[in-house]
Amino acid sequence: MxxxxxxxxxxxxxxxxxxxxxxxxxxxxxxxxxxxxxxxxxxxxxxxxxxxxxxxxxxxxxxxxxxxxxxxxxxxxxxxxxxxxxxxxxxxxxxxxxxxxxxxxxxxxxxxxxxxxxxxxxxxxxxxxxxxxxxxxxxxxxxxxxxxxxxxxxxxxxxxxxxxxxxxxxxxxxxxxxxxxxxxxxxxxREGAASAPRLLGYGESSDAYHMSTPHPQGLGARMALVDALARAGLAPGDVDYINLHGTATVKNDAVEAALVADVFPPGTRASSTKGWTGHTLGAAGILETVVTLLAMERDLVPGMLNSTTPDPLCGPQLAFANETRAIRVALSNSFGFGGNNCTLVFGNPRTH
Structure with a gap:
């Protein structure tokens, strides 16, 4: 191997x-x-x-x-x-x-x-x-x-x-x-420091489509995403940045790219940071949350290390290179085997 x-x-x-x-x-x-x-x-x-x-x-x-x-x-x-x-x-x-x-x-x-x-x-x-x-x-x-x-x-x-x-x-x-x-x-x-980022919402789903393959239409991922936005009281256009699950497997990336292209306007920015860290499995959710919060703090959309040629399924939302941009609201996607999906919504303390 x-x-x-x-x-x-x-x-x-x-x-x-x-x-x-x-x-x-x-x-x-x-x-x-x-x-x-x-x-x-x-x-x-x-x-x-x-x-x-x-x-x-x-x-x-x-x-x-x-x-x-x-x-x-x-x-x-x-x-x-x-x-x-x-x-x-x-x-x-x-x-x-x-x-x-x-x-x-x-x-x-x-x-x-x-x-x-x-x-x-x-x-x-x-x-x-x-x-x-x-x-x-x-x-x-x-x-x-x-x-x-x-x-x-x-x-x-x-x-x-x-x-x-x-x-x-x-x-x-x-x-x-x-x-x-x-x-x-x-x-x-419950009452954090004024300078601390805010957890605005979360969405969870368990589509149980297959033990190791995502639903081909991204049903479970969509359910978690819609639930997160509803709980936060936000619309897709309110989101500035999405830290994608983006494992670099053929099927996962195709399904997630299609979902982002379908739900979010072209100006939303999205990227996977697993090129920098690898897939850290059960630690991926919190690791990528930390990356997302740092991106908000530093007004930086992180690009995708090692990725140079976008899959044709990717919409205009995907950022392959680092970009300077103010991030008021950010999402972090985490999708697991067995259809265990979660989307987190965070607000920048400077704007919330």
């Missing part, structure tokens, strides 16, 4: 602090690295102190969790059982990320894991909004973390979705995805 991957260096040589030794695995190491970036850990602890540990929810999105640790345990079976040093039940569970972060942050509110493939860490924004709106929490710490493992690499390869070179979203000669890994964090509060 020949493919381009994005791998975070140094995780193998950087164990978790000794107090978290029972949670030590590659996925949780990446989570610990991510939560310490840009002062987020300090901000999270301040929020927990302000609201109270039992009023802060922890909502995590991941598709692989610590499956790499489970793969290792299977490779070392002893008389049909995991060897004693690899038998840790805190790791061999889809909830390992949430359990680790709950221990690290000492939150006591709802702790939920969302695992809907590549839409996982987009859907956590919707889940957190509902928890806050229903009075079950006053704030939510959101985490999306996925690391590379054999199941992912060999699984995508078996589906013939892996590109042998760096991916090229919406390019006429695209050949598939490049797999990456990432950790992203966000803090969602």
């Amino acid at each position: 020949k493919c381009a991957i994005g791998r975070v260096d140094g995780l193998e040589a950087t164990p978790l602090p000794a107090v978290f030794a029972d949670h030590d695995c590659r996925n949780n190491r990446l989570a610990w690295l991510g939560i310490g970036a840009d002062g987020f850990l300090d901000a999270a602890r301040v929020a927990i102190e302000r609201h109270g540990a039992d009023r802060v929810a922890l909502v995590v999105g991941t598709s692989t969790a610590s499956i790499g640790a489970t793969e290792e345990a299977y490779r070392h079976l002893d008389a049909g059982r995991f060897p004693a040093h690899l038998r840790n039940p805190l790791l061999h569970t889809p909830h390992s990320l949430g359990l680790f972060l709950e221990a690290a942050l000492r939150t006591r509110g709802p702790c939920l894991t969302v695992a809907t493939a590549c839409s996982s860490s987009a859907k956590i924004f919707a889940k957190a909004e509902r928890l806050i709106r229903l009075g079950l929490a006053d704030a939510a710490i959101l985490a999306g973390v996925d690391t590379l493992c054999g199941s992912v690499l060999f699984g995508f390869n078996s589906l013939e979705l892996i590109s042998p070179e760096a991916c090229r979203p919406f390019d006429a000669a695209r050949r598939g995805i490049s797999v990456g890994e990432a950790a992203g964090f966000a803090l969602l509060e």
Whole structure:
């Protein structure tokens, strides 16, 4: 198997602090690295102190969790059982990320894991909004973390979705995805700082058309998009920028390009940033949310790295090169296997 991957260096040589030794695995190491970036850990602890540990929810999105640790345990079976040093039940569970972060942050509110493939860490924004709106929490710490493992690499390869070179979203000669890994964090509060971007709405759908192929007319993606705009009280013409799911597979990009061309006016700008990051699976939603918010902050529509020749199905909305443009309202699309779709709507604090 020949493919381009994005791998975070140094995780193998950087164990978790000794107090978290029972949670030590590659996925949780990446989570610990991510939560310490840009002062987020300090901000999270301040929020927990302000609201109270039992009023802060922890909502995590991941598709692989610590499956790499489970793969290792299977490779070392002893008389049909995991060897004693690899038998840790805190790791061999889809909830390992949430359990680790709950221990690290000492939150006591709802702790939920969302695992809907590549839409996982987009859907956590919707889940957190509902928890806050229903009075079950006053704030939510959101985490999306996925690391590379054999199941992912060999699984995508078996589906013939892996590109042998760096991916090229919406390019006429695209050949598939490049797999990456990432950790992203966000803090969602009922009343945030005036300078903070606003979550204006979200839309979700589950069309269940096929386990690994999007609906040919983009039914599920359209439902999520329409739902998001309706919840935000916006029309397509109000949207300045869309961060597309844009995996660089033949079918996904064709369906999404057709949907954007059909729904949005020519002046709306849209791009996929997976050429820069690779497809980070369960972490893609929150990673691309961060990219979208940075684009709003910097008045920059990011272009599509590696993509040079637009597929004929692409409408005038797609931006292949970086563009300077004020962004008041932005969307972020995340579509997962099994028809699990989510669109998020954000407002620029300078205009909302």
